[in-house]
Amino acid sequence: MRWKTDEYSGWGRVLRATGERARPEKTNALKAILREGGLPAIGNLRSYGDAALNSGGRAVDMTRLDRLLAFDPETGILEAEAGVTIGEILRLFLPKGWIPAVMPGTGFATLGGCIGHDVHGKNHHVAGSFGQHVTRIDLLGTNGRVRRITPEGNPDLFRATIGGMGQTGIILSAAIRMIPATSPLMDLRESRIDTLAEFIAMLDASTATYCVGWIDATAKGATLGRGILEEAEIGSHGQMPKAPRHKSVPFNAPGFLLSSPVVRAFNHLYFRRVPVGGRRLDRAMADFFFPLDKVHDWNRLYGKSGFHQFQCVLPEAPAREALAKMLEQIARSRLASPLAVLKKLGPGRGGMMSFPMEGFTLAVDFPNRPASAGLIRELGDIAADAGGRIYLAKDALASAATIAGMYDEREAFAAAANAVDPAHALETDLTRRLKLRDAT
Numbered sequence: 001m002r003w004k005t006d007e008y009s010g011w012g013r014v015l016r017a018t019g020e021r022a023r024p025e026k027t028n029a030l031k032a033i034l035r036e037g038g039l040p041a042i043g044n045l046r047s048y049g050d051a052a053l054n055s056g057g058r059a060v061d062m063t064r065l066d067r068l069l070a071f072d073p074e075t076g077i078l079e080a081e082a083g084v085t086i087g088e089i090l091r092l093f094l095p096k097g098w099i100p101a102v103m104p105g106t107g108f109a110t111l112g113g114c115i116g117h118d119v120h121g122k123n124h125h126v127a128g129s130f131g132q133h134v135t136r137i138d139l140l141g142t143n144g145r146v147r148r149i150t151p152e153g154n155p156d157l158f159r160a161t162i163g164g165m166g167q168t169g170i171i172l173s174a175a176i177r178m179i180p181a182t183s184p185l186m187d188l189r190e191s192r193i194d195t196l197a198e199f200i201a202m203l204d205a206s207t208a209t210y211c212v213g214w215i216d217a218t219a220k221g222a223t224l225g226r227g228i229l230e231e232a233e234i235g236s237h238g239q240m241p242k243a244p245r246h247k248s249v250p251f252n253a254p255g256f257l258l259s260s261p262v263v264r265a266f267n268h269l270y271f272r273r274v275p276v277g278g279r280r281l282d283r284a285m286a287d288f289f290f291p292l293d294k295v296h297d298w299n300r301l302y303g304k305s306g307f308h309q310f311q312c313v314l315p316e317a318p319a320r321e322a323l324a325k326m327l328e329q330i331a332r333s334r335l336a337s338p339l340a341v342l343k344k345l346g347p348g349r350g351g352m353m354s355f356p357m358e359g360f361t362l363a364v365d366f367p368n369r370p371a372s373a374g375l376i377r378e379l380g381d382i383a384a385d386a387g388g389r390i391y392l393a394k395d396a397l398a399s400a401a402t403i404a405g406m407y408d409e410r411e412a413f414a415a416a417a418n419a420v421d422p423a424h425a426l427e428t429d430l431t432r433r434l435k436l437r438d439a440t
């Protein structure tokens with residue numbers, strides 16, 4: 001197997017690793033690699049921080065192991081290799097009337113990566129998390145043996161693997177439950193929201209299957225928490241839209257592009273894009289689920305030094321107060337970018353280290369400037385005080401102490417991972433930084 005030594009990074013481009021990576025095309029080649037020693041698997045590097053980095057060590061890039069293995073139209077169960085992307089599954093199955101039950105905000109995430117972080121989608125409040133639709137995983141252990149695990153047959157190992165950040169083995173393939181889709185279009189309703197209180201009330205009252213809010217993180221005072229709510233259902237008519245032409249960001253953008261006055265002006269116009277009384281429109285599925293994928297390499301817009309995403313979830317009761325505090329601090333910092341999302345999550349979670357909890361999740365991007373780290377740590381403290389948690393797929397800054405109280409099944413997770421990987425060969429920069437595998 002050919003190994004390539006180079007520097008690579010997570011999507012935020014702040015944390016980087018230098019190490020050897022191999023990109024096998026066949027399972028046998030992957031098994032041969034394991035004979036030289038265990039190593040973590042990585043997907044399409046769409047995690048923002050260091051979840052998929054192994055500084056100074058080896059990692060196996062799974063993106064060429066992307067074959068579809070079987071599909072049962074009676075049950076909607078799809079079996080596929082772990083390197084296939086969610087966007088590719090949508091592209092191939094939508095014309096046949098099926099879509100993945102849960103999709104994250106980028107179609108570039110692989111099946112293995114979606115399991116590794118037990119990702120959530122815009123329908124989390126009704127469908128739960130990705131891992132709750134996984135019916136079987138073929139897991140390659142550091143000993144080179146493949147185990148077929150299911151939620152019923154291996155409940156502990158299964159729950160440690162869903163959201164387990166690759167710490168229980170390399171996911172070779174998995175079976176997922178798909179859902180029927182009667183149209184390639186989403187029937188979308190957009191509403192303007194003027195205040196945080198109104199936003200929370202609208203998210204609470206929404207009966208839509210897919211529901212997500214854009215929030216103006218530069219707004220303060222009387223307009224604090226204003227934004228746009230998107231509520232959608234799978235449509236009932238429409239033709240497959242033509243595949244869109246993707247644009248790309250060819251170079252690292254200059255710093256002024258995301259300066260505070262430019263972001264404020266952009267947000268002002270973006271908010272007014274939706275008329276006061278709201279509007280209804282059809283949107284192609286890929287555009288609705290993966291709005292940012294239309295621009296390849298959009299992470300370059302933040303320039304060479306990269307960016308952070310802060311994402312937390314807060315339990316319902318303290319959420320209103322904690323969100324107000326966070327948004328005030330963000331607006332005051334003048335560091336926010338236009339990318340800010342507010343959403344209600346349901347209780348569904350598939351694994352011990354899954355992020356979702358019932359409540360509200362806030363995600364905001366910040367350019368990597370000197371003041372950003374301090375602000376993000378303060379936001380993390382507010383989340384911790386409110387009994388919430390930080391999303392590890394997005395994190396690059398938290399400490400083991402901050403995370404300790406947030407993931408209440410961490411010890412059970414460490415025990416399950418250490419039992420199948422006693423040499424800690426699967427650890428990544430993230431698990432080492434946050435001491436996720438340390439026994440207590």
Ligand SMILES: Cc1cc2nc3c(=O)[nH]c(=O)nc-3n(C[C@H](O)[C@H](O)[C@H](O)COP(=O)(O)OP(=O)(O)OC[C@H]3O[C@@H](n4cnc5c(N)ncnc54)[C@H](O)[C@@H]3O)c2cc1C
Nearest residue numbers: 043044045046047105109110112113116119120165166171
């Ligand atoms: C624009 C954008 C929007 C996003 N929106 C959402 C969202 O709405 N909801 C959400 O939950 N997340 C979201 N994310 C985060 C993203 O879905 C997750 O980080 C996902 O894990 C990325 O998949 P990947 O294939 O790039 O995995 P990577 O980032 O490469 O890896 C993620 C983790 O999975 C492990 N892993 C990957 N493949 C395997 C394998 N085959 N076997 C074992 N372990 C493996 C890695 O070791 C690592 O720990 C978004 C990210 C971006 C860039």
